[in-house]
Amino acid sequence: MSIERTFAMVKPDGVRRGLVGEIISRLEKKGFKIVALKMLTPTREIVEEHYAEHKGKGFFNGLVDFLSGGAVVAMTLEGENVIAEWRRMMGATRPWESAPGTIRFEFATTVDENVAHGSDSAESAARELGIWFK
Numbered sequence: 001m002s003i004e005r006t007f008a009m010v011k012p013d014g015v016r017r018g019l020v021g022e023i024i025s026r027l028e029k030k031g032f033k034i035v036a037l038k039m040l041t042p043t044r045e046i047v048e049e050h051y052a053e054h055k056g057k058g059f060f061n062g063l064v065d066f067l068s069g070g071a072v073v074a075m076t077l078e079g080e081n082v083i084a085e086w087r088r089m090m091g092a093t094r095p096w097e098s099a100p101g102t103i104r105f106e107f108a109t110t111v112d113e114n115v116a117h118g119s120d121s122a123e124s125a126a127r128e129l130g131i132w133f134k
């Protein structure tokens with residue numbers, strides 16, 4: 001048994017397209033607990049800190065523009081192996097590589113706007129939760 005917490009987010013494309021309910025519904029049906037949830041339009045500073053590992057990459061500025069350009073839904077999830085399992089529910093970063101049934105397979109076509117975010121490790125989860133839920 002490993003009860004974990006992770007950081008999950010519905011990105012601006014997901015909010016704009018009305019996918020918040022669908023995504024929360026999947027989490028609830030799966031049995032993961034949403035222990036915190038807020039909607040906000042993040043500042044560039046918070047997004048730059050969140051994606052610090054990608055600083056300097058060609059897509060970084062576009063990524064920051066995109067994420068700070070609309071409302072997101074930020075969540076703390078709790079449950080058994082939730083860090084890896086939420087990543088599995090989202091599917092691969094590139095939607096065309098994601099497995100059928102996953103969120104990115106079902107609802108996205110491009111890597112630029114792939115609907116959802118999830119921390120990729122226990123270290124990332126702790127770091128990201130510290131940024132978004134101070």
Ligand code: DAT
Nearest residue numbers: 059063092093111112113114116117118120
């Ligand atoms: P993930 O979101 O699956 O953790 P990541 O950490 O590698 O993936 O990248 C963060 C986000 O950056 C990703 O969800 C979408 C964007 N991104 C990644 N690679 C990209 C690329 N080649 N072009 C445009 N956006 C990209």
Ligand code: MG
Nearest residue numbers: 117118119120
């Ligand atoms: Mg990542």
